[in-house]
Amino acid sequence: MADKKKVEISSRRRFFTNIAHNVGLGAMGTLLLAGYAQKAKSSPLTLRPPAALGEADFIKTCIKCGLCAEACVNRPQNRDKEGNQKKGTLKMAKANDSVTIGTPFFTPRDVPCFMCDDIPCVPVCPSGALDINKVTNPKTKKLDFKMMDMGVAVVDVHSCIAFWGLQCDACYRACPLLDEAIKLQYNRNSRTGKHAFLEPVINPDVCTGCGLCEKACVTEKPAIFVLPREVAQGKPGDHYVRGWDKKDQQRVKDRKASDIKTEDERSSKTPVDYLNKGLEY
Numbered sequence: 001m002a003d004k005k006k007v008e009i010s011s012r013r014r015f016f017t018n019i020a021h022n023v024g025l026g027a028m029g030t031l032l033l034a035g036y037a038q039k040a041k042s043s044p045l046t047l048r049p050p051a052a053l054g055e056a057d058f059i060k061t062c063i064k065c066g067l068c069a070e071a072c073v074n075r076p077q078n079r080d081k082e083g084n085q086k087k088g089t090l091k092m093a094k095a096n097d098s099v100t101i102g103t104p105f106f107t108p109r110d111v112p113c114f115m116c117d118d119i120p121c122v123p124v125c126p127s128g129a130l131d132i133n134k135v136t137n138p139k140t141k142k143l144d145f146k147m148m149d150m151g152v153a154v155v156d157v158h159s160c161i162a163f164w165g166l167q168c169d170a171c172y173r174a175c176p177l178l179d180e181a182i183k184l185q186y187n188r189n190s191r192t193g194k195h196a197f198l199e200p201v202i203n204p205d206v207c208t209g210c211g212l213c214e215k216a217c218v219t220e221k222p223a224i225f226v227l228p229r230e231v232a233q234g235k236p237g238d239h240y241v242r243g244w245d246k247k248d249q250q251r252v253k254d255r256k257a258s259d260i261k262t263e264d265e266r267s268s269k270t271p272v273d274y275l276n277k278g279l280e281y
Ligand code: SF4
Pocket: 049, 050, 071, 072, 073, 075, 089, 090, 112, 113, 114, 115, 116, 119, 120, 121, 122
């Protein structure tokens, strides 16, 4: 009888030990899966190759073949004087890159995009994740590196030494679209009264996000850096109208009656657009 009880206790103990073991493994599995999912998702700061689709579509379309990165590293300009191949711009993400594993991205401070005339990384893409139409000039039907859009450069005015009054134009000189994507703005230094500030200013409509400026920046942590456009720029909202912009005026003309919000709808959801008051809606 005592033996039977002992057997019962030990089999019950085994039962609970097994449950605890399985629950432990299950929890560990969930944690590992969560960790994997975390790693599988790209950081919102990820910079993709030229002509990449929007992030959600890019992830669905890219087949992770690596042909873009191969074309980038093999471009003839990517060799030093002795003929040795240098690091390419595009990298295929590994487990600890905070980018969806196996997809291409670049880190400008490491290797920026050189805005190649022939954009060799784009035509080789077999899936359409890099859309050649995005970098094809509709008038000339030729590839146009000025149409690249990988992100936009942003200046941290607190760490950029040009904003302290020190002379530096490293980013300005590095830009392939000098005086278009980046300009130096003259400002009087009222502290000294006799010096000038020459401050770098970005034109986000022209900047391609190549990151040559970020690579050239002389500060320890770059004071100019590239961010994905949707991270760097806000969105004013469709109800704002720039009276001096022909496209905006056309937008107003093309509006259908059903698009127009009542005063109540506008004031409950959006700030009052007093600057545009008086304009025809
Ligand atoms: S355009 Fe930029 S990413 Fe493409 S091959 Fe040239 S350097 Fe590489």
